Amino acid sequence: MVSSTAPRTALLASRMRFEEKRLLEVLDRRGIPRTVIDTRTVRHHLHDTPPPWDLVLNREISATKALYAALSYESAGVTVVNSAAAIETCGDKWRTSLALRAAEVPTPPAALALTAEAAEEAAEEIGYPVVLKPLVGSWGRRVALLPDAAALRTVLEYSEALPSPLAKLAYLQRYVDKPDRDIRVIVVGGTPIGAMYRTSDGWRTNVARGATTTSCPLTDDLAKLAATAARETGADLAGVDLVEDADGGLQVLEVNHGVEFKGFQEAHADRVDVAELIVERLVLGIDKRMDREVGS
Template sequence: MSATPEPSAARRVAVLAGRVGADEKRLFDAFERRNVPYEQVDPRRLWFPSRREGPPWRLALNREIGQVRAVYAARSLAAAGVDVVNSAGATEVCGDKWLTTLALEAAGVPTPRTALGLTPQAALDALDAVGYPAVIKPLVGSWGRLVVELPDRAAAEGVLQYAGALPGPQSHLGYVQERIDKPDRDIRVIVVGGQVVGAVYRVGEALRTNVALGGRALPCPVTPEIEKLSLASAAAVGADIAGVDLVEDRDGRLFVLEVNHRVEFSGFQAALGDRVSVADRVLDHLLERGRP
């Protein structure tokens, strides 16, 4: 790894974070306020020998924003005997929208009609089956970036022609999904350790309601159905800490869109205020995981 840890380091919790944002600062504050030793570790500086050595830390909280680094760091640390939250498997599934969809479908969680075309032409055929209006999304991505609404086949042909000219084989895959006719909001639920921490409405214009893109977070009551679907979704992808995104159609039916393994919660926290501390709930779960 980047350096040989001190003997006492194995008693600390490693927080993997190449970028420290508001959420990481909240987590660090919770660690310090509760006198829990931790170490911020930048995965961009980590390297791993193929021969296993002693575990450098007992626990690691994976907050790395780079999907590939997050998966390989989790796998390598787990091989060295470190308990990593979320696991490499959960990080890999949540980081790929198609793998997430397959996991949710296998668990019987309601999702919008979804298909994957392995070429742009196949994606067009898939869209004909899914129906318009639809959306096309990148397999790996967050914050609603590169999500495009497709009102009809002509729009789809233009988008997929552009995608087919991009370098890299992953750009040529078409992850397409029916467009749910919904209010100008979706629902974000945070799950930690098999329990729902809370829920917020994310209100925005048109397709994107992400707080990172200017959406507003407002308190949302946790109904029994929201709780059931959120817990089932987190379990389906194997995530201890999860941000579950749901949408409701005009008839009030709920569908799960995706599950996030690296939960951003500043907007969520601002909406719910002092009623809940996401950082403390995460720390509670880590302490429970770390008990002998």
């Protein structure tokens, strides 16, 4: 039974994927008041009255739209998951790297270069092979594993021709000699709920690129690293990507704010229900805080 102060919840999305449908199913089954906001209809006026929601589950695919929606709703006093601050950090690979380094989370050596010439020097300092990533992006798009300076120059020439100013900046990361897999840990409300291996024939192991998923034991070390990475990037709901290095250690690559969990759910079958835990810890977590405020 949901309390009388159950948070009025909105789900913001421009596409109804597996994840959004599951969240709506859980909200409905628990009797939590909810509405769906189609991102394509959103407009914010500076002097608008506050929206009628206590919580917005921000499921917008576009990081830019998700960020500005979060900024607007938060300015009106609405709690947004994930927050604008988390999206700003997790949505930018260099900001993520800086946050991880500040918290002494093990992560591969990386560099940001503002010009192609500086990028070539940074790559030499990191050592080939080097991974070139767009500062903003997901699903492994425009990520290149470069064996030498000639390959780097070719990709940098392509990046220089792109219209976006961000595309002209080079984020370089040392390649980690790993097995044919990486690890994704999902963290909800500060607590890791499980881990999965993502295995691929290629060096990129994104589920969106066809990687297969299997359950991974959530060891104490894995859980601690993932929880710290989520906390330091401000993500209430986080997909933390890690790799095992040649010495058996763990390194955090990225923290994702727009978490897709279809592959994770398939890997864990009925043992873990991600949507249930999101509602329990993030939606009803708001409910519990509201109850305390009403009773105070």
